[in-house]
Amino acid sequence: xxxxxxxxxxxxxxxxxxxxxxxxxxxxxxxxxxxxxxxxxxxxxxxxxxxxxxxxxxxxxxxxxxxxxxxxxxxxxxxxxxxxxxxxxxxxxxxxxxxxxxxxxxxxxxxxxxxxxxxxxxxxxxxxxxxxxxxxxxxxxxxxxxxxxxxxxxxxxxxxxxxxxxxxxxxxxxxxxxxxxxxxxxxxxxxxxxxxxxxxxxxxxxxxxxxxxxxxxxxxxxxxxxxxxxxxxxxxxxxxxxxxxxxxxxxxxxxxxxxxxxxxxxxxxxxxxxxxxxxxxxxxxxxxxxxxxxxxxxxxxxxxxxxxxxxxxxxxxxxxxxxxxxxxxxx
Amino acid sequence: xxxxxxxxxxxxxxxxxxxxxxxxxxxxxxxxxxxxxxxxxxxxxxxxxxxxxxxxxxxxxxxxxxxxxxxxxxxxxxxxxxxxxxxxxxxxxxxxxxxxxxxxxxxxxxxxxxxxxxxxxxxxxxxxxxxxxxxxxxxxxxxxxxxxxxxxxxxxxxxxxxxxxxxxxxxxxxxxxxxxxxxxxxxxxxxxxxxxxxxxxxxxxxxxxxxxxxxxxxxxxxxxxxxxxxxxxxxxxxxxxxxxxxxxxxxxxxxxxxxxxxxxxxxxxxxxxx
Ligand SMILES: Nc1ncnc2c1ncn2[C@@H]1O[C@H](COP(=O)(O)OP(=O)(O)OP(=O)(O)O)[C@@H](O)[C@H]1O
Ligand SMILES: [Mg+2]
Numbered sequence: 107x108x109x110x111x112x113x114x115x116x117x118x119x120x121x122x123x124x125x126x127x128x129x130x131x132x133x134x135x136x137x138x139x140x141x142x143x144x145x146x147x148x149x150x151x152x153x154x155x156x157x158x159x160x161x162x163x164x165x166x167x168x169x170x171x172x173x174x175x176x177x178x179x180x181x182x183x184x185x186x187x188x189x190x191x192x193x194x195x196x197x198x199x200x201x202x203x204x205x206x207x208x209x210x211x212x213x214x215x216x217x218x219x220x221x222x223x224x225x226x227x228x229x230x231x232x233x234x235x236x237x238x239x240x241x242x243x244x245x246x247x248x249x250x251x252x253x254x255x256x257x258x259x260x261x262x263x264x265x266x267x268x269x270x271x272x273x274x275x276x277x278x279x280x281x282x283x284x285x286x287x288x289x290x291x292x293x294x295x296x297x298x299x300x301x302x303x304x305x306x307x308x309x310x311x312x313x314x315x316x317x318x319x320x321x322x323x324x325x326x327x328x329x330x331x332x333x334x335x336x337x338x339x340x341x342x343x344x345x346x347x348x349x350x351x352x353x354x355x356x357x358x359x360x361x362x363x364x365x366x367x368x369x370x371x372x373x374x375x376x377x378x379x380x381x382x383x384x385x386x387x388x389x390x391x392x393x394x395x396x397x398x399x400x401x402x403x404x405x406x407x408x409x410x411x412x413x414x415x416x417x418x419x420x421x422x423x424x425x426x427x428x429x430x431x432x433x434x435x436x437x
Numbered sequence: 438x439x440x441x442x443x444x445x446x447x448x449x450x451x452x453x454x455x456x457x458x459x460x461x462x463x464x465x466x467x468x469x470x471x472x473x474x475x476x477x478x479x480x481x482x483x484x485x486x487x488x489x490x491x492x493x494x495x496x497x498x499x500x501x502x503x504x505x506x507x508x509x510x511x512x513x514x515x516x517x518x519x520x521x522x523x524x525x526x527x528x529x530x531x532x533x534x535x536x537x538x539x540x541x542x543x544x545x546x547x548x549x550x551x552x553x554x555x556x557x558x559x560x561x562x563x564x565x566x567x568x569x570x571x572x573x574x575x576x577x578x579x580x581x582x583x584x585x586x587x588x589x590x591x592x593x594x595x596x597x598x599x600x601x602x603x604x605x606x607x608x609x610x611x612x613x614x615x616x617x618x619x620x621x622x623x624x625x626x627x628x629x630x631x632x633x634x635x636x637x638x639x640x641x642x643x644x645x646x647x648x649x650x651x652x653x654x655x656x657x658x659x660x661x662x663x664x665x666x667x668x669x670x671x672x673x674x675x676x677x678x679x680x681x682x683x684x685x686x687x688x689x690x691x692x693x694x695x696x697x698x699x700x701x702x703x704x705x706x707x708x709x710x711x
Contacts, residue, residue, distance in 0.1 A: 287566045294565045294576055295551075295558045298544065302552045305541035312496060312535075313615070314527040314556035323562070369543070 117289060124372075125282035128152070132271045146343075147386045148379075149274045152281045153338045155378035158362040159288055159371065160331025165360075166368040167292060168324040169304030170219055171228045175359045177235030178208045178329050180242060180351030182336030184249050187257035187346060197260040197341075205333040212329025216322040235356060242348035254347040257340045273342050280338065284331065285371050291327075292369070300324060358382070365410050367417020376419055380406070443507045445515050449474050449623050449655045450495070450531075455504035456679075457494055464490040465501070466679035472623065474509075477649055477656045479670035481663075481690075483699060487679040488659040489536055492625055496533050497523040511622055528556045530622035534615075534629065536659075538608045542601035546592065546611050549600050550583040553615035579618075586614045590644075605632045617648065624648070626658040630665050638662060642669045667691065675699065 113119050131148055134140045157179050164170050182204040189200035215234055219227055242249045249255050260276075261267040268276060291297060302310035303320055311317060340346050362381045367373020385402065414420050445451060451471040457464055465487040472478045480488050493499045495506055497518060506518040510529040518526065526532075532553070540549050558579065560572035587593040590610045595603070600611060609629060616624050629645075630638045642665055649656055660666045666673065667687040675682040675690055677699040683690060690696055 290566050290568055291562065294572070295555065295560070296562050296565060298541075298548055298552050299555055301541050301544050301548075302555075305543065306539040308498065308535065309539035309541070310552070311498070311523045312527065312533050312539075313552045313619075314524050315552075316522075316524045 118286065121282055121286050121289070124285075125278055128278045128281075129275055132274055144387065145270060145274050147383050149277050149342055150339070151378045151383040152277050152375075153335050153342065154359070154362070154382050155375045156281055156284050156338070157332040157335035158359050158366075158374045158378050159284060160328040160335075161359050162363045162369065162371075162374050163288065163292065163300070163331070164324050164328040166363060166370075167297060167300040167304065168321065170321060170324055171224065172215075172231040172325075172328060173228050173353065173356045173360070174215065174231035174235035174238075175328070175332050176351045176353070176355035177238035178212060178332040179336035179339065179355075180346065180348075181208045181211075181238055182333035183257075183340035183346045183351075184242060184255055186337040187255045187340045188248055190260070190341075191255075191257060196264060197262060201334075201337050204337045205330055208333045208336075209326055209329045212325045212332075213322050216325030219321050219325065220318055232353065232356070235351075236353070239348055239351050242346075242351060249346075249348065252348065254345050255340075256345045258344065260341045268341075270342075277338055277342060280334065284334070285375075288371055292371075296320075296323070361407055363417075365406055365418055367419035370417055370419045373417045373419030377417070380418070443515055445507060445509050447473055449476075449509050450657070451505075451507040452491075452495070453505040453507075455491065455494055455501050455506065457490060457499055457501045463679050465494065465676075468504075468676060468679070468681055470674045470681075470684060472655050472657055473671075474655055475649065475653060476671045477645060477658070477669050479666045479673040479687075480657065480659050480676065481661075481666055481673060481696075482676040482682070485678075486676050488676065489627055490679075491676075492533060492627055492657075492659065496526050496531065496625065497521060508623070511620075527553075527619055527621075530620075531625070532616040532619050532621040532623075533625040534612045534627055536627040536631070538605075538612050540600045540608060540611055540615075543599060545597050545599055546603070546607075547580065547583050547587065547596040549611050550586060550614045550618055551579055553618040554579050554583070557619065583614070583618055586617050590614055606634070606637050609633065613644075617652070620652065621654055623655045623657060626656065626660075628659055628661065630660055630662045638665055641665065645669050 128148070131140060132145055135142045135145055157175055161172065161175050164172055185204035185207060186200045189195045189203055190197060195203075211234070215231060218230055222230060243251060259268045259270070259273050262276075266272075292300075299310065299315045299320055302313065302315055303317060307317065358381050362377035363374055364377070365380055366375065366377020410418055443451065448471050453469050455468045456466055468487075468491060470478075470480075480491065482488055490499065494501045494504075495518065500519065508516045508518050508529060508531055510516050516529055518529075518531075521529070541552070544552075558575060560569065560575050564572040565576075584593055584596060587596050590613065592607060592610055592614075595607065600608065603611070609632070613626075613629065626645075630641055633641060645656060645658070646669055648654070658666075658670070670687055672685065673687055673690045674684045675693070675696045682695045682699055683693040685693070
């Protein structure tokens with residue numbers, strides 16, 4: 107019993123367990139407990155969670171804002187589709203290119219962040235993202251313009267061609283890996299340095315944190331995560347339109363980490379599921395929902411900020427406390 | 438960079454004709470002093486005298502308009518601090534605290550202390566992300582060292598509590614601990630006793646001396662609490678309106694006419710002021 111408890115408290119074991127739980131979805135769908143469409147919805151939410159984790163490193167830890175997440179994610183999606191379909195490159199090479207190119211641009215934006223901050227940085231990143239979206243519309247040899255670009259389920263190592271279910275497993279594996287790597291980074295030297303940069307520039311500099319380096323690292327990480335998400339998206343949903351990669355999506359990423367929890371890995375996931383999956387799974391039945399989704403997110407953010415300013419993930423503590431109280435009361 | 442021309446024999450810090458102005462205000466004006474190895478050195482002066490500004494110039498938060506600042510680094514080499522960036526200073530062996538405590542509220546006390554060891558880590562981001570055995574060991578060793586420092590300050594029981602919400606006396610200790618973990622050669626303390634009660638101040642005085650003896654480092658401190666200054670400092674430099682007033686042992690400073698005038702605010706003719 108004791109050893110089991112010890113295992114359960116190990117964060118790495120928790121991540122693996124979490125991954126296994128997520129991997130149950132297709133099985134539950136097969137035996138008819140879930141609808142098969144849940145696989146697409148949840149897989150999509152997990153993809154968005156990866157990009158949101160990157161934004162959480164940038165905003166939550168480093169205190170740098172970006173409204174450009176969707177542009178970078180979209181760029182990676184198009185690059186990967188172009189590389190695999192038009193250039194016939196292997197999936198692995200496509201991933202590499204689709205991460206490298208957006209990240210280089212992301213680092214350039216990081217350079218800008220040394221000069222401008224706060225709301226101005228938000229506007230600058232938004233501008234970059236909008237320029238990219240415009241590019242997606244106009245450069246149709248590369249993006250196929252408004253008609254959208256299609257892509258296929260990927261073939262790993264040239265042999266394993268994935269389908270929807272195995273692609274879902276692939277997404278869950280990448281998600282768990284990204285969660286573990288994020289956990290390691292934010293709980294070590296890098297996490298402390300980013301926290302210090304956000305909490306006190308003076309102290310971080312006096313303690314030897316090179317602000318330029320760490321801002322670039324934060325932007326690079328956020329872009330890498332967004333790019334990974336973009337690649338997974340285009341090979342899972344199998345198409346990409348310019349209108350997907352709009353300001354609304356970037357704001358949704360912001361909503362995810364604020365609703366779920368700044369600086370919380372599981373919180374980011376919770377936020378992604380609430381913002382992307384809950385509307386699809388439960389609210390779509392309601393009429394006029396598409397028009398209402400903005401309003402719902404807005405109301406949710408306001409409620410969360412009022413009641414759980416650190417994110418909904420902390421509601422768990424309250425539920426536990428209330429539960430313990432009830433149990434004590436019953437005794 | 439080596440500067441062999443400067444004679445740093447027995448010294449750890451040497452400041453020559455340091456000046457900086459904000460607009461028309463000469464915050465520090467032609468200030469010179471030097472700190473010996475293993476010395477507790479006090480910089481005193483009334484509010485707005487330019488003490489914090491002098492610290493900011495030494496630690497490269499401000500680039501002075503003129504003057505020179507030499508520092509004998511960990512390896513015993515003379516460094517012209519003006520040639521370094523602000524984030525490179527701690528690596529040379531010079532660390533500071535802040536007049537208004539600068540800690541990271543959301544991090545635990547021990548993590549705040551570990552920020553002071555930032556430049557001592559060797560593992561790359563990559564090996565930390567993948568938890569290479571070396572990175573894991575390094576993190577564990579640093580954490581143990583931070584814990585030890587918290588123990589010597591008597592606050593190890595709070596190691597894992599967040600800094601936000603801790604009482605002021607504790608915050609001051611955490612900042613002190615953060616400066617100790619880098620094994621500095623010179624620690625600059627900006628008003629370490631501000632906001633502390635009498636008991637805490639007495640404790641601080643003995644701690645400053647103990648740190649100096651155990652680490653074999655020098656300490657430069659700014660403090661308004663005259664009892665503390667007179668008690669722990671080997672030598673003191675007094676300034677007023679950015680200008681040098683007097684230098685000497687605590688006794689000499691206490692008896693110095695110009696210092697008394699500056700502190701008591703008696704109007705005197707500038708010619709009679711020595
Ligand atoms: N960044 C700055 N910009 C403009 N003026 C400044 C700046 N920093 C300091 N000053 C001015 O320089 C003078 C010296 O300030 P400083 O903070 O060094 O004084 P101090 O001796 O530390 O005082 P205290 O004992 O109150 O801390 C003050 O008049 C202050 O207003
Ligand atoms: Mg001051």
